[in-house]
Amino acid sequence: MALQPQPVFMFANQAGLDMLETTLVALQGITLEKIFDESGRKALCPDFAKLMQQGFACLPSGMCVSTIGRHVSYEQAVSWKVFSDCEVNNNNRIHCLAFLFANWSFL
Template identity: 55%
Template sequence: MRRGLLVPVCLYANKAGLDMLETTLAALQDITLDKIFRESGQEALNSVQMIMQQGFTILPAGICLSVMENYVSYQRAVAWKVVREGTDVHYLAFAFTNWSFV
């Protein structure tokens, strides 16, 4: 997520992330975090300010949605701020552990 964006979008995912979101790298930028973290995952979006101040946060087990609107459960997620050296451009990175389709 870049600082100042109203709707955080996905910029990169590894193979596991693409599989979890049921998308391709080319289509990834069309996905916004609010679409992934609907309903029970809203705490992830509410944690953005804490991530920007503290640098990271650990999200407890939860459920998010893939692009195909399939529910995906995860045991834990870690979100952290990535800062581009020499600029004030910030991104968020997420790592999900033990995810599976529900």
């Protein structure tokens, strides 16, 4: 069985870099598994099917962890699918998932 590639972060604005406590260069070394603990991943799972079907999902308040281990709380997160502009068999391919974390703060 082949291993599935782990999702990585490709871009963040300055607020995202501040929240993750990282740099744009180091950003691609971060995966969702590194910033969401077990409970965070479990909270994301029910909305993942909705995200894949509808193209977006509003996630409830929660917590994640910065790259240096500080806990971050957020009031809401929104995630949506970003499609590539090339077409394969008349279907756009998903290029990546985008996340927006609203009203986040360090604990």
